[in-house]
Amino acid sequence: MAQTSTARPPVDSDDLWEVAAALPIFHTLTYRLPEALQKKARVGCLVRVPAQRRVVMGYLLGPAHEIPKAAIRPIQAVADPLPRFGPELVPLFRWLADYYQYPLGEALAHLIPGGAASAAPRTERWAAWQPQPSSIEPPRRLSPKAQGILEYLQENGPASCKALNAIFPNCSPILKRLEARGLITLENREAWRDPLAGHPLAPTEPPLPLSPDQEEARAAVVEGIESRTFAPFLLHGVTASGKTEVYLAAAQATLDQGRQVLVLLPEIALTHPVAVAFRRRFGDRVALLHSGISPAARLEQWQRLAAGRVDIAVGARSAVFAPLPRLGLLVVDEEHDPAYKQEGGLLYQARDVALYRGKLAAAAVVLVSATPAVATYYRAQEGTYRYLNLSRRVTPQALPDIHLISLKDHRAGRGLPVISTPLSAALEQTLARGEQALLFLNRRGFAAAVFCLVCGQVIQCCQCSVALTYHQSRDRLTCHYCGYEESVPERCPQCQSTALKRYGLGTERVEAELQKLLPQARVARLDRDTAPHSGRALKVLENFAQGNFDILVGTQMISKGHHFPRVTLVGVINADQHLFFPEYHAGERTFQLLSQVAGRAGRGEAPGRVLIQTFQPEHYVFQAVKSQDYQGFVQQELRIRRQSGYPPFTRLALARLSGTPADTVARAAARLTAALKKAIAREENLASLIRVLGPAPPGLAKLQGRFRWQLLLKSYGRPPLLQALRLLRQLWSPPPRSKIDLTLDIDPMSLF
16 A cells, blocks of 8 residues: 555556555555456446455545555455446546545545445346347137237337236236246346336426527537536526526537537426426437435436436536546536535535546536526626527516615504514415415524523524524424424523523514415425425425425525426515625625515516515615616626635635644644745745735534634635645644644635
8 A cells, every 4th residue: 555646757667557545545545456356347337355454445546656665465255346436537536536625535435426346237127028020920728818918018119027917906816927928028227216206217308499599699609518628607687587487408519519418507406397397308318316315226327327328417516526437517506606515524515526527527517596606697798608698588478676675664563563564465366366476484383582581692603603583383492403393491500590582583473474374375384394305396386386385485406497387476574684795706696696585577478577575675685686687687696706816816715623622722823824824935936926814713613512713725826725725734733632623715705
């Protein structure tokens, strides 16, 4: 076992292989491949290798390019002879580990589905009718059941024996006799779990005619695909402008060239309708990849892609690593969505990984959004991406009318109404016309906090520095970060007062208010409490689309990608919620959320209306939402960021220390920051390009029982940032006998 160096001169020995072992190390290892395993070994195979005094799993990356000086140990076993990825993905994985400063072997252990499980495909028995030559007399003396099986196979084509048994019970002996007489054939076929079961395996929908704007965008993307060079695009289109149809048409052109397609969506609930659209257009050429399907089904989908049996992959964030060796088109839909940023383990940004993968594959990459990220739009305007614009809806309906409701003018006595008088009246009118409404509030639960009126104490989580959220349906206080729960105390833990007050509101409270205000309305709620998994969320959305509910109350799960033709009213309960969050992109996030949820209104025959409740109607973000002026908002946002030195004008990296006890973590953060500043000052090429801010505790200073401190690196360019991060890793050494971890977050989505 030995470390490989960055230099890769050729080596004559064919039995030395490079392995990315699942270990917390930043280099790969070299092993000898025994002769008995050489026929099984290929790039991407899962292997078992010795590491010090234990055995770990790893992936073969290819023949070693350097003979290490240390003794070379043999690979013990090829755990799975079917490769999970091909040679074309190895450069992407190397870049990923280097850019995000994460051990390559550990990264692959998390990113590649299946773990140590064998990927040997399952098989099942199939029967097929065997046509008989005209010279052979037709079969006689067949039982009614045998005759029925033959007629079924003639009319419907081959069928699995399992399916035949469901139609003709206990038919296995009959099938064997029919095979012996040469009337049918029996064979083993690959069996796979279909996440899109219920939708036809053959194409059922022809392409829709494109508008002139759509055709212009399609032609540009197809030109990029045909160039066989890296071609990045930003497809910016208002809601209901037909962006999906553009990339469906581009996908057809990609397949016609014998290349493959990858489509990413930010949330599991959005992957299913897009995958169904691709299934209807392209049949069984589509694989679906996300964590909501079972591990076995996900592994089978991955395996079918790796074997080349399907050439379209639709999925959530981690599908960006799908094994597609002939990739011609990558689509990142809702590219602005923060869900593309992985929150734990390897903190990668799937949109950026998709761009780099497209560069390696010489493919077209289409970033799609009605509200592009500010940094994405800036790069398109600078010419880094080609800009494509769909400024009109493909339906005859205009964009919805948007109105701001000043909550300062609609107080209910000494309190504040959850649903203001104008919004209440609009809801009544909408229901009277037999139409539907969406109410948006990006906070679940009944009350945001419980506090004491006497001493002001807020009931907080014992493991995280956040207020516990009150859930009325369970009559419990819950932490949405770690899951801790407790009953509502009768007295204040601080002063023993009984004057405890519930403050703030969540979707559960909105639902309760609606039931009092409009008792005849059929109300549904969609958040992580009512839909903890994707299957439940899809069921709620399907029921609402079918008209089984009048009003849907929800969090950001309802804000984008959904098409509800009967929705004519959208109400935003608390638009200020994200605006003053301590993040440099709080205004951008607020604008995107409000614009996206507003786009759900008026997509059918009736016009749409949006009512936004806010205390700050004069704020530039809300004025831009009201006038639907994306360009005006971006220009204002860019001016602010240029002045304060935030992306896209700088690159950011966050180094976070977490552990116990609190004072030890604080001292370790201070020492690391001081050492890093000194090291950067000594490097002439870094001193003027890197700023180190901190250390300071984040807004969430304690999480799951661990205290947190962080320092922020601002850089003018990627290379100096990576150089500074490598210095930081060299300087980091946890205090003796401490339990402190260092996490690096490159291009962080949250500084909280």
